[in-house]
Every structure is written in structure tokens, then in C-alpha cells.
Amino acid sequence: MKITIAEVSKHVEEEVTMGVWLANKRSSGKIAFLQLRDGTGFIQGVVVKNDVEENVFQKAKSLSQETSLFITGVVQQDNRSKFGYELLVKNIEVIAEAKDYPITPKEHGTEFLMDHRHLWLRSRKQHAVMKIRNEIIRATYEFFNEKGFVKVDPPILTGSAPEGTSELFHTKYFDEDAYLSQSGQLYMEAAAMALGKVFSFGPTFRAEKSKTRRHLIEFWMIEPEMAFYSFKDSLEIQEQYVAYIVQSVLQNCPVELERLGRDISKLEKIKAPFPRITYDEAIQFLHKNGFDDIEWGDDFGAPHETAIAESHDKPIFITHYPTKIKPFYMEPDPNRPEVVLCADLIAPEGYGEIIGGSERIHDYELLKSRLEDHHLSMDAYKWYLELRKYGSVPHSGFGLGLERTVAWISGVEHVRETIPFPRLLNRLYP
Ligand code: 4AD
Known part of the structure; x- marks a missing residue:
């Protein structure tokens, strides 16, 4: 089922697909955390190495900021996460890669941000x-x-x-x-x-x-x-x-x-x-x-x-x-x-x-x-x-x-x- 991030609360424990952009990510050896956004909101996607096919985990680790994706996974309630919900990722389909996105999580000057x-x-x-x-x-x-x-x-x-x-x-x-x-x-x-x-x-x-x-x-x-x-x-x-x-x-x-x-x-x-x-x-x-x-x-x-x-x-x-x-x-x-x-x-x-x-x-x-x-x-x-x-x-x-x-x-x-x-x-x- 295709849903938006704003709708995840109605789909807890269900497998869903969302069109998203990758806002940010971090990964440790066996787990990758993807900060995803789709305009309606933000959610964290969790990719566990041992739970997905090897190529999905490798893809998750190599995604660049602002790449657009169809992402499929199971919605989980998560009171620890600031989003309230998480997506336990099963599959990732890249729509379009974004190379060298100019606005990174570091600080930028106002004129630079205004130009962009x-x-x-x-x-x-x-x-x-x-x-x-x-x-x-x-x-x-x-x-x-x-x-x-x-x-x-x-x-x-x-x-x-x-x-x-x-x-x-x-x-x-x-x-x-x-x-x-x-x-x-x-x-x-x-x-x-x-x-x-x-x-x-x-x-x-x-x-x-x-x-x-x-x-x-x-x-x-x-x-x-x-x-x-x-x-x-x-x-x-x-x-x-x-x-x-x-x-x-x-x-x-x-x-x-x-x-x-x-x-x-x-x-x-x-x-x-x-x-x-x-x-x-x-x-x-x-x-x-x-x-x-x-x-x-x-x-x-x-x-x-x-x-x-x-x-x-x-x-x-x-x-x-x-x-x-x-x-x-x-x-x-x-x-x-x-x-x-x-x-x-x-x-x-x-x-x-x-x-x-x-x-x-x-x-x-x-x-x-x-x-x-x-x-x-x-x-x-x-x-x-x-x-x-x-x-x-x-x-x-x-x-x-x-x-x-x-x-x-x-x-x-x-x-x-x-x-x-x-x-x-x-x-x-x-
Ligand atoms: O006080 P102003 O000039 O009032 C009028 O234009 C009246 N004709 C309105 C009316 O009675 N129907 O502007 C109203 C408001 C200001 O209080 C301010 O909030 C905003 O418009 N404003 C500006 N906002 C952003 N940039 C500017 N250059 C602004 N000039 C006014």
C-alpha cells in the first residue's frame, strides 16, 4: 500500500511503500538509520543488515543526501524516536540519485542559503x-x-x-x-x-x-x-x-x-x-x-x-x-x-x-x-x-x-x- 508519512499512525505493523527523499543518514556496521521526508513529514527508516537482502543494505549505506526513493517497510510505533514512528525497511528502489547536494547538515551562511x-x-x-x-x-x-x-x-x-x-x-x-x-x-x-x-x-x-x-x-x-x-x-x-x-x-x-x-x-x-x-x-x-x-x-x-x-x-x-x-x-x-x-x-x-x-x-x-x-x-x-x-x-x-x-x-x-x-x-x- 502506498501512503504518506503523515498517514503512518494509521498503518502501525503494516507493510507500506512511501515516496521519499533522503534527508540525512548515519550507519554503524550492522544498521543504517535513514532520515526520510516526503513533504508531509519526517520519519526514520531503520535498515538492519541481517533482516534484508545484502544488496538492500549496501544500497542504504551508499545513498546520497536528497536522493529520491520508493521505500517499503513495516511501520512501527516508537516512543523513543522523536518522530513517534519508525519504518523497518524491507526494500529500497532509487528513483533519482542526487549527487553533491549543496546544503549539507553543517552550518551555511545566509547568502549561500538564500542563493539556494x-x-x-x-x-x-x-x-x-x-x-x-x-x-x-x-x-x-x-x-x-x-x-x-x-x-x-x-x-x-x-x-x-x-x-x-x-x-x-x-x-x-x-x-x-x-x-x-x-x-x-x-x-x-x-x-x-x-x-x-x-x-x-x-x-x-x-x-x-x-x-x-x-x-x-x-x-x-x-x-x-x-x-x-x-x-x-x-x-x-x-x-x-x-x-x-x-x-x-x-x-x-x-x-x-x-x-x-x-x-x-x-x-x-x-x-x-x-x-x-x-x-x-x-x-x-x-x-x-x-x-x-x-x-x-x-x-x-x-x-x-x-x-x-x-x-x-x-x-x-x-x-x-x-x-x-x-x-x-x-x-x-x-x-x-x-x-x-x-x-x-x-x-x-x-x-x-x-x-x-x-x-x-x-x-x-x-x-x-x-x-x-x-x-x-x-x-x-x-x-x-x-x-x-x-x-x-x-x-x-x-x-x-x-x-x-x-x-x-x-x-x-x-x-x-x-x-x-x-x-x-x-x-x-x-
Ligand atoms: O500599515 P500598512 O502600510 O497599511 C496599509 O497598507 C493599509 N492600506 C491596510 C488597510 O487598512 N487595509 O501595511 C499593513 C501591514 C503592516 O502592518 C505590516 O504588517 C505589513 O503590512 N507591511 C509589510 N510587511 C513586509 N514588508 C513590508 N515592506 C511591509 N510594509 C507593510
Whole structure:
């Protein structure tokens, strides 16, 4: 019977065949231990010299790393092995040999691993991170579907820019200019007016010249948008959503979290509600803690965010940023128009901002004047402004950066390991 490694628990004491790659091996005189992987998991194959034909044992000893095989054997429960099960090997059929696989069990430098990303993805750590990424995506669809949201796909080729014009990737669109989407938000606002509560999940592009552990050029964003939601309603759904994905990973990826050495006691504390502080309070906190350089009206950098988040076990919302450092579409605080009804959610343990969101301006005249203040083309935003002409309602939304969230939950240092093929300032290959 042909099975996968993920299915071995259902086949204890049965003879099975699996398609696998050899991840690693060691052998003593009479026994060979094969570390096997098939994408669904890892298992150890044990080849005992006296139990198999001589040529099978010789083959096992000579196999090179990443050779692909059909391997046949009997599944055994094994509580001592970290895999829980072992395969007592009977036969090995080589599919394709792999000579001189470049990524060996020894340490390699980051640039070398990044050059070999197409192969590095096979390693245990990368496998675990990709599984956690997948679980976060799965739980995202589950969460929003259960709450009655409709998944909507905004375009990727766009004519206008929600987050400011400096970070756009330009391309020709026949005779016109177009840009790769840096956020689907404006389209999601239109969709919310049609479908009530919507969310998108798609790639976004930012030509940011930032070379930090939090910045990718191409990253994936989850962008919910809700009609009739105030800024406070939006914060509530954000904290429920983030708690939900963390708890889903804890429940469904225990093996991966353990393989990554993640301190799960830190994740277990991630339950709603999350603490909230205003931008003003954050500035006061920073002044008290030795950040004399920052003034009211400055945006926070990574060290500021880390300092603010450090005193909390949970992600923390920073609300009411100065209007002048935020995009044109954010609703000003009615009591204090120099700040906007917005919040960034800062992850604990130094992972930085994972969500940016706000209430959106729904008044036609106000939005028009904000577009003018930002020197944005009335032609390009005509359709967006029109949403405020026909039954405009208060509405709010947010964007969660998938890779930063995967980095935090997995406990990996750099976002480059949280996406299969990262696009970075100096990297377009592989
Ligand atoms: O705060 P941002 O720029 O918000 C928006 O784009 C809004 N239009 C979203 C909305 O309200 N619908 O980005 C949202 C999130 C950030 O909090 C961060 O997690 C992630 O996107 N992000 C990045 N992730 C990786 N690399 C980058 N260069 C990123 N820029 C933003």
C-alpha cells in the first residue's frame, strides 16, 4: 500500500511503500538509520543488515543526501524516536540519485542559503515555517468566513496609490501608466459598500529601499473592510482575529513549533483583549525611557516600537497618530482633528508592526479636500470619491502583514524565511 508519512499512525505493523527523499543518514556496521521526508513529514527508516537482502543494505549505506526513493517497510510505533514512528525497511528502489547536494547538515551562511532558496525550502526549519504560514492562511479564511465576511479579490494592476506615491512599482499598461498594488484597501472599501463585510488576501508590492528584518518588497496582506464599523469595532475584530490565528497554530502545529524551538508559553498568553495606548502616551513613555530624540509628530521606528511592546506580553495597539504622518483617507478624531482614528498593532518580542488600520473618511467634502491637500489626482480617485456620494456610511478596515505575523508566531528572526521566495532589495532570484 502506498501512503504518506503523515498517514503512518494509521498503518502501525503494516507493510507500506512511501515516496521519499533522503534527508540525512548515519550507519554503524550492522544498521543504517535513514532520515526520510516526503513533504508531509519526517520519519526514520531503520535498515538492519541481517533482516534484508545484502544488496538492500549496501544500497542504504551508499545513498546520497536528497536522493529520491520508493521505500517499503513495516511501520512501527516508537516512543523513543522523536518522530513517534519508525519504518523497518524491507526494500529500497532509487528513483533519482542526487549527487553533491549543496546544503549539507553543517552550518551555511545566509547568502549561500538564500542563493539556494529553491533547495533550502526542503530543510526541517523551512518546512516548519511554511506549515505555520499555511495554518495562518487556513485559520484566516475560517475566522472571516465564520464571521460572515465575503472574500473579495482586489486588482493587482492599479492606476492609483493608497499608501503614498513614493514606493510604487511602475509598469506600462499599453499606452497608460500602471502600478503594482501596494494595498487593496480602496477597492475593498467599494466592496464593503456592496457586500458589507469583506476581506482580501493577496500579494502587495512596495519599492521601499528598506533593508531590515521586517521589510519585503513583495509581501502578502490580509485586508478586511467593514461597513458601519467604527474604529473601536475594528480594534475588537482585530484582537479576536490575531488571537484566533495564534491559538490555531498552537493547536494544529505543535510539531512545527517544537522543531523551531518556539517558546509556546509566550503564545499561550495571546488572548483578547489587547492593551491600547494612544500615540501621545507612547511619546510620553518613550521620553521617560531615554528616547529624547523623538518629538510629537515623528513616526516611530523599529527601536521605538520594540521599546513600547517590550513591557507587554500581548500585542499592543497604538492609536490616534498625528494626521500629518498618516495617509489621506483616515478619519480625523472629531474632538481633535490633528490626530486620526487609526491604530497600529505592535507584536511582542520585537517583531514590530503587524497591522495598520483606521476608520475611513466618509464625508465627501472632507475626503475631497484631503485628496487636494495630498496633491492627488482627482481623475484617478474619482471613483473612490464617488463612494461617498451614494449612501456613504462610516466604515473601517485594516491590513495584516502575513510575513511579519508568521515571523512572530514561528519565532524566526527575519521575514525572508517566512515566504517561499522572498523579494528583497538586493534579491530577485531564485
Ligand atoms: O500599515 P500598512 O502600510 O497599511 C496599509 O497598507 C493599509 N492600506 C491596510 C488597510 O487598512 N487595509 O501595511 C499593513 C501591514 C503592516 O502592518 C505590516 O504588517 C505589513 O503590512 N507591511 C509589510 N510587511 C513586509 N514588508 C513590508 N515592506 C511591509 N510594509 C507593510
